[in-house]
Amino acid sequence: GAVVSxxxxxxxxxSGTSVKIECRSLDFQATTMFWYRQxxxxxxxxxxxxxxxxxxxxxxxxxxxxxxxxxASLTLSTLTVTSAHPEDSSxxxxxxxxxxxxxxxxSGTRLTVV
Amino acid sequence: xxxxxxxxxxxxxxxxxxxxxNCTYSNSAFQYFMWYRQYSRKGPELLMYTYSSGNKEDxxxxxxxxxxxxxxxxFIRDSQPSDSATYLCAMxxxxxxxxxxxGAGTRLFVKA
Numbered sequence: 247g248a249v250v251s252x253x254x255x256x257x258x259x260x261s262g263t264s265v266k267i268e269c270r271s272l273d274f275q276a277t278t279m280f281w282y283r284q285x286x287x288x289x290x291x292x293x294x295x296x297x298x299x300x301x302x303x304x305x306x307x308x309x310x311x312x313x314x315x316x317x318a319s320l321t322l323s324t325l326t327v328t329s330a331h332p333e334d335s336s337x338x339x340x341x342x343x344x345x346x347x348x349x350x351x352x353s354g355t356r357l358t359v360v
Numbered sequence: 361x362x363x364x365x366x367x368x369x370x371x372x373x374x375x376x377x378x379x380x381x382n383c384t385y386s387n388s389a390f391q392y393f394m395w396y397r398q399y400s401r402k403g404p405e406l407l408m409y410t411y412s413s414g415n416k417e418d419x420x421x422x423x424x425x426x427x428x429x430x431x432x433x434x435f436i437r438d439s440q441p442s443d444s445a446t447y448l449c450a451m452x453x454x455x456x457x458x459x460x461x462x463g464a465g466t467r468l469f470v471k472a
Contacts, residue, residue, distance in 0.1 A: 287368055289464040339403050351403035
């Protein structure tokens with residue numbers, strides 16, 4: 247089946263540094279990937295839609311300069327959290343749409359900013 | 361009002377019980393309804409999906425959609441401890457490019 251590989255699974259960084267999260271589609275081409283953020287006991291909140299070869303579309307309230315998204319190929323999308331702060335600590339998940347109703351999700355990245 | 365409402369629980373049941381998980385929604389344009397299961401510290405995985413109203417069964421899982429009431433359900437028969445997870449409903453339709461809206465997720469604990 248279609249698999250999205252997300253790395254790292256867990257990262258701890260110091261406040262003010264940048265962190266890059268990668269999502270790769272392993273056996274299919276993903277022209278569009280979605281980046282979500284999930285706080286404890288809360289639902290997935292869509293941050294941005296990543297389109298291969300073009301600029302990402304960000305949801306209202308999401309800072310473009312803070313959450314940099316790059317989708318340079320059909321199998322790789324990256325999210326970089328720049329100048330991270332403790333309030334950026336969260337669970338970040340990527341996904342790719344397979345068809346109208348199906349998404350395949352990455353395993354998620356637990357970011358802790360200290 | 362949120363577009364999708366889902367009781368976060370937690371819901372605790374004994375092994376073998378029938379579990380009922382539910383979501384309500386407000387947007388009548390939703391046509392596709394999905395249920396995802398998410399284990400702790402993992403990404404969600406698609407369990408079942410249905411289109412429009414009706415029932416769909418897959419093993420111990422049954423998904424129901426009642427569009428007239430804007431209410432969807434997931435039933436788990438003969439629940440097992442391995443079913444302990446968070447279950448998220450999700451739905452999409454011809455609303456702004458088929459954007460998918462997720463429920464908050466219901467945490468389920470099945471006790472052995």
